[in-house]
Amino acid sequence: MHVPFDQLLSQSRETVGTVTVAMTLDTQAIRKFRTAIDLCRRGEGADASVIARSQFETAVATAWVLFPVVRLELVKRQDKRTRALLTHSDGSQKYMVKTPRRNNRLASHRISRNLRASILAAACEVQDQNFIRAKRAMPGRKRAAKLLASKQDPSITSGTLGMIGAEWYSVLQQSPHTYSGLSLSDLCRVLGKRLDYWYDLVYPFQSRDTHSVNISQYADSTDQVTSRSWFSPVSSLEGTLSSSITSFIIHADIMASHLFHNETISSEVKNFVEEIKLH
DSSP: OOOOHHHHHHHOSSOHHHHHHHHHHHHHHHHHHHHHHHHHHTTOHHHHHHHHHHHHHHHHHHHHHHOSOOBOEEEEOBOTTTOOBOBOTTSOBOEEEEOOOGGGOOGGGBOOHHHHHHHHHHHHHHHHHHHHHHHHTSTTTHHHHHHHHHTSOTHHHHHHHHHHHHHHHHHHTSTTOOTTSSOHHHHHHHHOTTHHHHHHHTHHHHHHHHTTOOGGGGEEEOSSOEEEOSSOOHHHHHHHHHHHHHHHHHHHHHHHHHTOOSHHHHHHHHHHHHHHHHO
16 A cells, blocks of 8 residues: 555656556455455445455456456457448447457457556546437437536547557447456456456355345344344455455456566565465
8 A cells, every 4th residue: 555656767768648547446346355354344345245246346356457468359240130340420430349269369359458458447537428329319318418528528539549459449439338348257267377266256246246136235134034234244354354355366466477577566465365365
């Protein structure tokens, strides 16, 4: 938490943009970890589980930015029936992301860390633009779209295009509206490193709390009566803390392995990870 930003920049081999995005994700990860702990301390295991789920998504974003090799293929979108090329309303070509086959990997499929960081930084801004375009065509929603549009800087679009290119700008404009152009499930499989394992076996249970379908956490049932439960049981708190800690370890380990090239900093982070594992 106390690594001087300028010190990290001077010692890193990465671009300023990559370091800035990675350290912003680090701030996000630390604050969410702190929030999960505070919620558990108050007996709010279900709400802490929502934060722990978000912690994992932050760890995946950290991997997206910092993993040395990420391979994706950008292809022009075609109509499935006619095979005609598809375009946006402004006439620009539509692109989509595919995972290249292992026997057909090209150098052009490797996305640099700097570009990945830039795409992530641009994603939120482009999603605002997507919202404006979609709501402008909906009766009863045009006023909200106009209000948001009035707060947009027209130069942002050209700046984003220059930063990530027309192909990735096209990807961010379309479903599934994610920074990678893939669903979280597919992105975890591309990144690997056990992220797909966590997504398959832990993330679905965390999603139950996030989407309010796990109402049993808020009821205290016996054989004869059901009453409201104002605090999470200890077993729930332990499980939530465990998943929160693990997600933070994943993030911290990625940072230590791929960004902190200073031996002292890297060693401190790894010692912290080992200390948490022991407990």
